[in-house]
Amino acid sequence: MNLSTQIQKQIKRFPEGKTFGYPDLDISREDFQSTAKILERLQGKGLIKKMSNGVFYKPIKTAFGELKPDYNEQLRPFLYENGKRIAYVTGTYLYNQMGLTTQLAVRVKIASRSKRININRGALKADAVKSYAEVTENNYALLGFLDAIKDIRKIPDTTVQNSVKILSAKIAEMDEKEIVRLIKYALLYPPRVRALLGAILDDLSKPENITMPLLNSINPLTKIDLGLNDVDLSTVEKWNIV
Template structure:
């Protein structure tokens, strides 16, 4: 079977609204030039809409003409590769999903294991990707999301740090002891010292769990700003968290 025929068959079998790139075509690795040419020459016939260079979707005709993919389909393209989880929603879109802010995000940020920085816009949905702090799997997404929120806890738009901390403490109580141990390890190996300090503070204050590993991973001479530290002696004594910037 020639490349063009193979490409046409693969696209014919795709569901309408599915996003794909050249690399998603089976024969791309061996016949990249031929795949690109086949898609370029037959895009109209195949009902393809180009989002940006190398990224397309198969259109679906609705009552009012071609329909764009649903937001979830667009996000799924950037978070999954060949049935494998490679990314997750983070940033303002995550804060909104978790009820930490009422501000509706203008863009969906996705952290991925692919280490690629991409941008795409489709029907008003803007998506950007950036490298994740740690390899993403199906089972560690919520752990990474929790740590991402801690990393930016003082920079969540239209949010009070005290309220965010309280909401996170409630969420943390839903995690198993195994997940918390994994969170500690990932934080120690991949996240900034301030994030580790805030995690240690929250675990001690709300979970009655003092993490020697987190404490030992901190530089004993460093201080870390945290606007909610004023209320807790342990925040300053055990975790070097201060509430006045210098």
């Protein structure tokens, strides 16, 4: 099978609206130059469109014409490097998807440890923020969850109390292995994250040996000001939350 046929078969399997780049095509680096010419010909035939340098997509064909990929799919290429996830979307855009706020973000935030990712391309706008850990496919959802705890007083169009209820319900659905991983990353976050996570876990009656690393990481003289009382969360006193 020649390279052109191989690439066209791979692209044919991609769903409409999916973005892709060279790492998605299962080709060697030696074939990149030839692949560029093949992709240019496919663009000329209208089979694919170019989104940005090295990023393409199969247009969504409708009765009203061709559509670009949805917003999440347009962001996706910026979150990966050489086929590996290095970043994730956070901030109000993420918190809206988590059900914590109804407000929509004009600009999204992209968190990465190794790279500053700023985007300003038409409707696609994003600001770079530093993640608290190296981002991988296995941990980015947990890091986003911890970001929501960190920003709980800044989430728009809601209250801390309401956000605690929603986050508690999500934690209650996690198994013990996932909670242990959540705590592992929480230890990299500021004291207010460790304290509130510990208080929620205690309120959910999780074993003390699980939450002990969080409790031991917090200065017992530090007060965590979140505007909560024991009616909002029964364990706030133990975790010095006020």
